[in-house]
Amino acid sequence: MNHYSWDNLRKHIEEITPISDEEFEHIKTFFTPKRVKKHQYLIQEGDHATFEFLIMSGIFRMFYLDDEGKEYIVQFAGENWWMADYQAYFNEKKATLHITCMEDAEVLCMTLHGRETLSSDLHKMEHFFRVKLTKGYVAQQRRIISLLSSTPQQRYEEFGQLYPHMIQKIPKKYIAEYLGVSRETLSRLYSANKGR
Amino acid sequence: MNHYSWDNLRKHIEEITPISDEEFEHIKTFFTPKRVKKHQYLIQEGDHATFEFLIMSGIFRMFYLDDEGKEYIVQFAGENWWMADYQAYFNEKKATLHITCMEDAEVLCMTLHGRETLSSDLHKMEHFFRVKLTKGYVAQQRRIISLLSSTPQQRYEEFGQLYPHMIQKIPKKYIAEYLGVSRETLSRLYSANKGR
């Protein structure tokens, strides 16, 4: 693994809190780099959710698969996003979600034990994780409100404003699954919009 | 304010991490008790979201109000739940949500400055908040999946299983707003179920 990832990791952490070289050397030991190719799974339903992932490059989608084989997208994730089946990861249960790669990627893997050790060793890292969680919590809450109160049309627009880079790269059928509408409905909304 | 609240607070914190008497004395200074009556608002849209609240007793609902005056419930909260318009609170913006009391209550109020100071003073408290956020994050994620993948019927049942105490005390029309269906639809589901 080249140095690029590590530089990037450090930058990522220092957006929240400054750290010393020594500290960073320590932190590094908790991350394992991994290359992932398009269509490859990071996690599948039933796996032990041993790791969480910090994405250095590439794009992933995390989804729930129901009994009938329908996908429902929980989250997309690109550079500098964290992702895991956190329900399973934190409770050390088997995964109920799938994570799959949509664009060749490089990720850093961390175990729950790593996260907890790092948090307890370094107050700064506990702080880092808390801040990250805070942002994630607020983002999820916004999404819940959007699901409850907005029309599919509005949800699509909100998604586009929030993640302009993703809306370009991601097939619309997945965006539909994220928004909670069928791809046909999304398609119809989309063409309705052109007329404006 | 009687001692009861403080004992309760300490117990609440010590579910996550043990603290010394000294530490607790320090922690206490960041919380301000407040009594709230039914129908009283903790926050209204447009307010400065100065505080977050730890509920000692009583029940609240937090909701978003759209242009047409429709409510969408973001969260119910009872004893030992934290609640705030976190989007506004963390970013020090004006509130976009409402929090209102549904049953006479007692809460402890904390400012963002308090939370951050406490977190930085005491690694333990940063840990406490991180653990709480983790749980909240996972719970919200489950709700998103439920909104995407389950029928109103299933969502109602899931809600009942998850919050059996709330489903009794809370008027069904609010539960409908939480689940994202009209009260009429919920009512029909409910009567359909009786026939089983």
Add this chain to the structure above:
DNA sequence: CGCGCGATTGAGTAATTTCAAATCTAGTGG
């Protein structure tokens, strides 16, 4: 006892889904 809020029920309407088919696109191998 009556008022007001919540819950229920009915009927008609609007929105979305489903199923099916046609079209378009990007990536693959020859």
Add this chain to the structure above:
DNA sequence: CCACTAGATTTGAAATTACTCAATCGCGCG
């Protein structure tokens, strides 16, 4: 470079689901 194929998107039409509006019922509180 082209032909081919699998995946993605669009379109149409019918069926389903949930919503809205309106009226009624039920119950607890003052």
